[in-house]
Amino acid sequence: xxxxxxxxxxxxxxxxxxxxxxxxxxxxxxxxxxxxxxxxxxxxxxxxxxxxxxxxxxxxxxxxxxxxxxxxxxxxxxxxxxxxxxxxxxxxxxxxxxxxxxxxxxxxxxxxxxxxxxxxxxxxxxxxxxxxxxxxxxxxxxxxxxxxxxxxxxxxxxxxxxxxxxxxxxxxxxxxxxxxxxxxxxxxxxxxxxxxxxxxxxxxxxxxxxxxxxxxxxxxxxxxxxxxxxxxxxxxxxxxxxxxxxxxxxxxxxxxxxxxxxxxxxxxxxxxxxxxxxx
Numbered sequence: 001x002x003x004x005x006x007x008x009x010x011x012x013x014x015x016x017x018x019x020x021x022x023x024x025x026x027x028x029x030x031x032x033x034x035x036x037x038x039x040x041x042x043x044x045x046x047x048x049x050x051x052x053x054x055x056x057x058x059x060x061x062x063x064x065x066x067x068x069x070x071x072x073x074x075x076x077x078x079x080x081x082x083x084x085x086x087x088x089x090x091x092x093x094x095x096x097x098x099x100x101x102x103x104x105x106x107x108x109x110x111x112x113x114x115x116x117x118x119x120x121x122x123x124x125x126x127x128x129x130x131x132x133x134x135x136x137x138x139x140x141x142x143x144x145x146x147x148x149x150x151x152x153x154x155x156x157x158x159x160x161x162x163x164x165x166x167x168x169x170x171x172x173x174x175x176x177x178x179x180x181x182x183x184x185x186x187x188x189x190x191x192x193x194x195x196x197x198x199x200x201x202x203x204x205x206x207x208x209x210x211x212x213x214x215x216x217x218x219x220x221x222x223x224x225x226x227x228x229x230x231x232x233x234x235x236x237x238x239x240x241x242x243x244x245x246x247x248x249x250x251x252x253x254x255x256x257x258x259x260x261x262x263x264x265x266x267x268x269x270x271x272x273x274x275x276x277x278x279x
Contacts, residue, residue, distance in 0.1 A: 004047040008072040017269045018066040025058045115184045126238045128240040129270035130206035131265040135238050141165040147208045150215040153180030158188045166192035173199045200226045209237045217242040228257030233279040240272035
């Protein structure tokens, strides 16, 4: 039996960056898929996952900077593949990395990542994923033990393996993301990635040379101590999923964990940080 979904149609003004913030916050609240349009975005959540206070913690809805209104309705069936295929175009990062669906032509760049994102976050279109790929391009990852925390589609773990990283753990709290990561690992013939469904408690007793965390500010602030505890001396921590205004908060936490900021990337209002743990 097909799952029953609720569809929330949000009208957003001004559309950017409010729509991006809204999608990020809704994703954390449990919404599974998003389709942007001229007025804003439609967000979908399974009816069994819905609760009456689902929007209570969506900060952007109460912000004085944006005007956001919404309606919602029950939807019997959604053809997710059709929805994302209409909106998912292949992209390239620095003319070195192609990110595409199986039905797109291979542009024959140095790295070719094939994913079916379905309802998971991480297609490379979003600024945060794009910047994380740029960071990974610059790193020597050969035989580096790597963690992709909040892996979404698994795209960053898959790319890390293409750059020589191994072994790799890919963790996401969302079941759909875990399943989608498993599918994309197989699709890209990745051999050194172990996917897990769970949260930061899975890191206890583990250690890594590289940690990738593309999540959101609140989760990063909450979990960065755990990242620091399992990052080897000289190891690299890559963070994204937040704005330039959030850097001081994260930087204060990172410095307290003996990590130094080495590089900042910015696309539109989003930023990505590279930290190195002191030896």
